[in-house]
Amino acid sequence: MKAQTKETQNQYTPQSAVEALKEGNKRFLNSTQVNRDLLNQVKDTSGGQWPFAVVLSCIDSRVPVELVFDQGIGDIFSARVAGNIVNEDLLGSIEYGCKVAGSKAVVVLGHTGCGAVKGACDDVQLGNITPLLSKIKPAVNAVTSPSNSEERTSANTTFVNDVVYKNVRMTMDEMKKQSSVLKEMQEEGTITIVGAVYDVGSGAVEFIDA
Numbered sequence: 001m002k003a004q005t006k007e008t009q010n011q012y013t014p015q016s017a018v019e020a021l022k023e024g025n026k027r028f029l030n031s032t033q034v035n036r037d038l039l040n041q042v043k044d045t046s047g048g049q050w051p052f053a054v055v056l057s058c059i060d061s062r063v064p065v066e067l068v069f070d071q072g073i074g075d076i077f078s079a080r081v082a083g084n085i086v087n088e089d090l091l092g093s094i095e096y097g098c099k100v101a102g103s104k105a106v107v108v109l110g111h112t113g114c115g116a117v118k119g120a121c122d123d124v125q126l127g128n129i130t131p132l133l134s135k136i137k138p139a140v141n142a143v144t145s146p147s148n149s150e151e152r153t154s155a156n157t158t159f160v161n162d163v164v165y166k167n168v169r170m171t172m173d174e175m176k177k178q179s180s181v182l183k184e185m186q187e188e189g190t191i192t193i194v195g196a197v198y199d200v201g202s203g204a205v206e207f208i209d210a
Helices: 006-010 014-030 038-044 088-100 115-121 129-134 137-142 157-178 180-188
Strands: 053-057 076-080 105-111 192-198 205-207
Touching: 014 053, 014 105, 014 192, 014 205, 053 088, 076 088, 088 105, 088 157, 088 180, 105 157, 115 129, 115 137, 115 157, 137 157, 157 180, 157 192, 180 192
Parallel strands: 053 076, 053 105, 105 192
Antiparallel strands: 192 205
16 A cells, blocks of 8 residues: 555545544454555655644553554654643644644544553652643543542542543543644634544544544
8 A cells, every 4th residue: 555645635534534543443453454565655755744644642552553543654643642631742743733734633542541540540749740640630530430539549440441531532622722723623624633542452442522
């Protein structure tokens, strides 16, 4: 398969870009990945890049974004940070991917059993991890069940994963709140901003706000 070109990128709509990622995850789950010559894609993209989507995901080694969506070199922008949170630098990167480079979809991708979410649930205090986790704490506080503090820890898998989903949704909200560029593009229909959660046990991606 050839790498993306400006022409193939222009053929995507925000909706078809999301569908392409969904179809890629299905191929990943069925072990029917597209046969790609990655070195040829390196050559194809040496003069430029035209990714059709931007994925903001966690740094977790179990969630290699291009693999789980069965994409090749030059297909997607991948922004990664523990807990898939947003800050000024990440928003600038995503704005570049969409406004400058022409990507049609932004996916906020969380994952089950997220270590950063667990750290926020346990109120971990450690170096620069502390301010990072503070960006996840609002999602912890927004999940009201269980109310017993002893059950609101990383030992409670259900609670942790509820926070994972909430954190994805709140990150999407923050993205639109903090970036007038992305908000305007979404309102114009130039891009779509969706959420998803990857299951580290099955490999499946569930889109939750497509």
